[in-house]
Amino acid sequence: MKKSFLLSFLALGLIISANGQNTYDLTFTAVDSAANVQLDSIRVMNRTQGGDTMIYWPDTMLSFTFNEEDLLLYVGYATFSTVGLGEADHEISAFEVYQNYPNPMADRSKITMYIPRTGKVHIMISDLRGRVVLRADRQLDEGHHSFRFRPGGENLYILTASWNGMSRSIQMIASGQHSAGSTCRLDYAGSQAAEAEFKNALHAGDYVVRQSGITDSPEENTTYTFQFASNIPCPGMPTVEYEGQVYNTIQIFSQCWLKENLNVGTMIDGVDEMTDNGVIEKYCYNNEPDSCTKYGGLYQWNEMMQYATGSGAQGICPPGWHLPADEEWKVLEGAADSQYGIGDIAWDDVEYRGYDAGTKLKASSGWYGSGHGTDLFGFASMPGGRRFHDGTFGNTGFSGFWWTSSAFNDNYTWFRSFYYESPEANRNSSMNVGGFSVRCLRDH
Numbered sequence: 001m002k003k004s005f006l007l008s009f010l011a012l013g014l015i016i017s018a019n020g021q022n023t024y025d026l027t028f029t030a031v032d033s034a035a036n037v038q039l040d041s042i043r044v045m046n047r048t049q050g051g052d053t054m055i056y057w058p059d060t061m062l063s064f065t066f067n068e069e070d071l072l073l074y075v076g077y078a079t080f081s082t083v084g085l086g087e088a089d090h091e092i093s094a095f096e097v098y099q100n101y102p103n104p105m106a107d108r109s110k111i112t113m114y115i116p117r118t119g120k121v122h123i124m125i126s127d128l129r130g131r132v133v134l135r136a137d138r139q140l141d142e143g144h145h146s147f148r149f150r151p152g153g154e155n156l157y158i159l160t161a162s163w164n165g166m167s168r169s170i171q172m173i174a175s176g177q178h179s180a181g182s183t184c185r186l187d188y189a190g191s192q193a194a195e196a197e198f199k200n201a202l203h204a205g206d207y208v209v210r211q212s213g214i215t216d217s218p219e220e221n222t223t224y225t226f227q228f229a230s231n232i233p234c235p236g237m238p239t240v241e242y243e244g245q246v247y248n249t250i251q252i253f254s255q256c257w258l259k260e261n262l263n264v265g266t267m268i269d270g271v272d273e274m275t276d277n278g279v280i281e282k283y284c285y286n287n288e289p290d291s292c293t294k295y296g297g298l299y300q301w302n303e304m305m306q307y308a309t310g311s312g313a314q315g316i317c318p319p320g321w322h323l324p325a326d327e328e329w330k331v332l333e334g335a336a337d338s339q340y341g342i343g344d345i346a347w348d349d350v351e352y353r354g355y356d357a358g359t360k361l362k363a364s365s366g367w368y369g370s371g372h373g374t375d376l377f378g379f380a381s382m383p384g385g386r387r388f389h390d391g392t393f394g395n396t397g398f399s400g401f402w403w404t405s406s407a408f409n410d411n412y413t414w415f416r417s418f419y420y421e422s423p424e425a426n427r428n429s430s431m432n433v434g435g436f437s438v439r440c441l442r443d444h
Contacts, residue, residue, distance in 0.1 A: 024218055027061045030226040037228070097161045097168040100149065104175035110189070111147045113161055113168075115140045120339055122162045123147075125184060127154040134184045146189040152182045165211065165341060212253035213331035213342040216444060227254045231378040234442065242318040243280075249442075250378040253335050255328070256442035259380060261296025261402075264316055271391035273433070274303040280316055283387045283435045285396050295384030295396070298435035301403055301413045311406045317440035324441040326406035326414045326427075333357040333416075333425050336377055352424040359423040368397045371420025381418055387435025401436040 030037045094116040100109040115121065118141045125134040133152060138145075151157065151174035160169045212226040229235070234249035234256035241247075248259040265280035267289060274281045282297030284290075304323065305315045311325040324332075334342030339355040346353050362373025363380040373381070385396030395401075397420070404414045408429035415436055417426040430436070 023063055025061055025063050025221045026218060027221075027223040028226070029060065029223065030212070030228070032228040095163050095166050095168060097159065097170055099170050100159075100172050104173035105149075105151060106175060107150065109149050109151075109172060111149055111159065111170075111172075112144055113147075114144050115142055115163060117142055117164070119164050122344070123186065124160045124162075125149075125186070126158050126160075128156045128158075133157070134186055136186055138188065141191065143191050145191045148187045148189050150185040150187075152184040157184070162341070164339065211335045211342050213335055214254045214444075215325070215328050215331060227251065229253070231376070237442070240318055240321075247318075250380075252332065252377045252379060255332060255335075257332075257379065258321070258440045259378065261382070261384060262299075262316065262438040262440060263292050263296040265297060265299075267292065267297075269391075270387055270393060270435075274300045276302075276307045280306075283393075285385050285387075285393050291384075291396070295382055295400075296437050298384070298387045299403070299438055300435055301432035304403055304438055305405065309407065311404075313405055315405065316438065321440040321442050323403070323405035324439065326404045328441060329402075329404055329416050329427075332361070332379075336360045336379075337425075347427070350428055352419075352422055352426050354424050356423040357425040358418040361425070362400075362418050366397075368420045371398075373418075383418075383420060384437050389431050389433045401430075402439055403436045 094114070096114045098112045098114075100111045102109060113121070119139070121138050121140050123134075123136040123138070124132055126132050133154070149157075149159075149172065151172075155174050157172040157174065158169055159172060160167055212228055214224050214226065216222070216224070229251050230253055232251050233239075234251045237249055237256070239246050239248055240258065243264045245263060247262075250257050250259040263282070265282035267284050267287075268274070268281045270283050270287055281303055282292065282299060284292035284297065285295060299316070303316070305313055308315065312322050312328075314321065315323045317323055330347040331342050333347055333354055334340060334344060334357075337354040337357040337360070340346040340353070340357075359373045360376040361379045361381050362371075362375065363382050364372050364375045367373070367383050381400050381402075383395070383397050383400045385394055385399065386401045387393050399417055399419050401415055401417045404416065406414045408414050411432055412429040413432055415428060415430050417428070419426065
């Protein structure tokens with residue numbers, strides 16, 4: 001099997017307070033199972049305050065200086081593609097961004113790219129210091145597309161275009177005189193139908209594109225290793241025995257999940273409220289114990305959290321595992337989806353988002369009608385329904401609902417759901433007194 005790798009890293013930084021100074025060195029590596037693979041670029045993105053930083057191979061380390069009480073939240077991603085033996089190298093590069101002309105440029109330059117297949121293209125332009133100065137998203141048809149770029153006040157720009165999990169970058173030099181603080185501009189200049197020599201270009205369905213993500217809040221010098229293994233038991237921990245039950249594990253790139261919904265605790269009637277009494281309590285759909293065996297238990301949020309409030313708490317998960325935060329679900333969705341990758345702003349939206357993350361994360365059986373998934377990654381989500389705040393149950397066979405550990409406000413919390421008729425993934429908030437399923441995520 002012939003392999004071609006294209007990898008990048010995204011990190012989110014959130015600066016909260018100010019006091020003393022610390023510097024941490026963050027080092028990044030990647031493996032495909034046990035084989036090392038080479039990083040192409042590293043991206044640092046502050047989604048809260050804005051601003052990106054990019055570094056490129058052979059640089060694999062970032063040094064951050066920040067105040068003593070700062071909290072840094074990182075989400076990282078990497079992508080690679082695998083192509084069958086005997087397929088031409090030029091097919092891998094069918095998605096192309098050609099060098100701008102003229103380069104160096106005075107007040108404007110033309111950029112042309114070739115799109116092998118209709119899809120969304122994300123364009124990011126950064127300056128020499130890695131700060132993002134312009135973003136653009138366009139849905140483009142197959143063929144050549146041109147853009148006019150007007151520089152701002154910098155002398156060097158790096159344009160990165162991403163399509164269907166692949167990225168291409170060019171460097172653009174500005175030789176004219178531009179006032180400091182002037183803004184860049186990128187205008188669409190038209191398209192040209194695909195030429196005949198591109199008709200046999202490799203399409204997205206002919207090879208595999210994957211993304212791997214890590215979330216963390218580092219408190220010391222840290223080395224992060226992305227894992228590309230997927231749909232296998234978590235290395236070194238194929239099963240977990242907890243509270244008298246055995247759970248399988250599933251590795252989905254850099255995340256290790258329990259393969260089944262959690263089913264721990266003593267069943268109580270659906271009309272009763274869960275209480276902080278030192279005993280883990282659960283609901284079983286329609287008050288039938290067999291439903292817990294099939295779908296796992298349903299839990300109110302506070303009971304799941306064991307009356308803690310911190311995102312990422314262990315809650316009712318086994319030791320060494322935790323309740324996934326909203327951001328960790330976004331990483332899973334971005335890794336699974338065919339069009340919207342990890343870090344895409346689409347995952348910040350409310351309600352149904354993405355393209356086919358739901359289909360790929362749903363089990364291949366057990367859903368109503370023809371609403372089954374492909375279970376491409378082994379996540380095998382089941383339509384276990386929900387317990388409503390009035391003590392009744394509903395939606396089994398049609399929908400599955402899972403809590404995050406990230407509160408929306410004092411009474412509502414972010415959750416995820418999949419629906420039998422939708423290929424997308426749903427992000428919304430719900431009252432904490434409802435009853436949803438629970439999945440656990442292994443600690444780093």
